[in-house]
Amino acid sequence: MRTCPVCDKKTFVEVQDITLDIDGYIFILRGHRCESCKEEFPFEGETDRAIITARKLGVWPEPMKLYRHLSRSGGGLVLRVPSDLEKQLHLDESTQISISKMGNKIILEPVSG
Numbered sequence: 001m002r003t004c005p006v007c008d009k010k011t012f013v014e015v016q017d018i019t020l021d022i023d024g025y026i027f028i029l030r031g032h033r034c035e036s037c038k039e040e041f042p043f044e045g046e047t048d049r050a051i052i053t054a055r056k057l058g059v060w061p062e063p064m065k066l067y068r069h070l071s072r073s074g075g076g077l078v079l080r081v082p083s084d085l086e087k088q089l090h091l092d093e094s095t096q097i098s099i100s101k102m103g104n105k106i107i108l109e110p111v112s113g
């Protein structure tokens with residue numbers, strides 16, 4: 001059994017219900033989920049399959065997952081938004097963002113208007 005790279009525990013279970021939301025299209029992937037930290041690891045190939053399908057649908061021309069480190073400023077944590085996302089979503093410093101927690105994920109949504 002592999003060790004979870006996030007929490008170092010050996011509590012992977014095989015699941016078939018990892019959901020990936022790409023621009024409103026929900027993809028269901030097979031993979032492992034860590035029972036301890038709930039991190040999900042789609043099987044190799046599963047993510048690629050979703051990306052290829054998404055590209056056919058024309059919904060995801062960019063790499064799907066971006067990795068960024070948080071920085072600390074004024075006592076709080078700051079997430080820097082990649083510039084390509086800034087352009088695509090027409091964000092600027094006046095954009096209001098709603099933050100929701102879904103399981104162990106953080107969903108950031110620009111609030112229009």
Ligand SMILES: [Zn+2]
Binds near residue numbers: 004006009035038039
């Ligand atoms: Zn874990």
